[in-house]
Amino acid sequence: MSFGEAPAQITAISAGTSEPSTTRMLADRAAQAVVTRLRDSGRNTTVRVIELAPIAAEVARTLVSGLPTAAVQEAIGHLAAADAVIVSTPVYKAGLSGLFKSFIDVLDNDLLIAKPVLLAATAGSARHAMVADDHLRPLFAFLRALPAPTSLFAAPEDWGAADLSKRVDRAAGELVALIASGVSRDIADGGWSGYQHTFGGNATRAQRTAADIDLDSDLMRLARGET
Template sequence: MTTEATPQTSDSAERPVRLVIISAGVSDPSSTRLLADRLAQKTVDLLAEAGQPASVGVIELGPLAVDIAQNIVSGFPNARVQAAIDRLADADAVIASTPVYKAGISGLFKSFADVLDNDLLIATPVVLAATAGTARHAMVADEQLRPLFAFLRALAVPTSVFAAPEDWGSTALGDRIERAATELALLVRSGVGRSIADGAWAGYQHQFSGNATRSEGSAAEVDFDTDLMRMAAGGGV
């Protein structure tokens, strides 16, 4: 699984693109996972045509459901959740795929998003995907996933992908998958996400000692000259 872009750094030129799937499907087989796999394979194929190698990792949320719930209650991830967070932090691109329940995204998907650092996916290209039992929920990805990833400051591609049962045999779904994968591959190859994060990282609010790959987690990152820090130190504003 691969492809090549204008290299931004020697590191980016040497290693494969790291594409990570987040799937909240819980059935076996899962249409949610199937949709994500099709998007990932098309993206990998397009990258390969451009000479850029890529690898695909998967975060299956179903087996982590209890761990994620415990994380929300305790405030601390266990080893399994931390491994998923680390994999996501290391991603060059993400495919986020959720089933639709009660006219909304999976609570499991939202719970996982709730335990992520707000700066974990800054400027990371993302494809938004959803599956449901009826076409009436076709706008859920844009109405609910897109604002969520906007809050996380990720770069969601323009085309979201939705699949109801009747869509699986249609050419229209394949066309939409190809369009979304093309947008994702082009964003990855352009290096725009890396450039945004590298150029503007200091301007974003970060969680101290967080999980984002650029987080140093040291006192050197703390701006002690802000009004809030002066007040905390007993000084005036």
């Protein structure tokens, strides 16, 4: 175990609603595989799981009022602090869960920039197998996150098949490789000012004090009457 390195923080989001939920189970399997690999490589790891079902009404209220409730704010904080994120959503009506999308909709656009993300979806039929790649991948592309090349999908029959474990393991390996490479930090540190931001946002690199503000931009010069 290496000393001096902060434990890796993994945040998993599950939009499953039943108890037990296969969506949550898939998130857990992925998280377990990621933690095992990180620990094997000598990196201490902590995992937080955000269940969206218990805060569903608060997510909706936040979306309508634009004002994050305490529970939603806490969840946003866990995402901001994460070194990597695992997202897991059920497929409803041939698409990703509305609850999941509503939660994503309340995030700052810059919250997940260059963050490694493992994409996962569950469905009642294998005919929805492309939802993770067709729906989740573009969504996280918009957020300029770094989805792992392999996404996870589980229909009922997959829970009895050894292949699911292999895919989980492969996806976890990819996510860990992204974490270990430091590529996230390189991208975000290297080009942070090139992305659009909101002052006082939730991203860990968000501008929060006068010291963070670039006073030399064109707009700042215009503010001072310079042309």
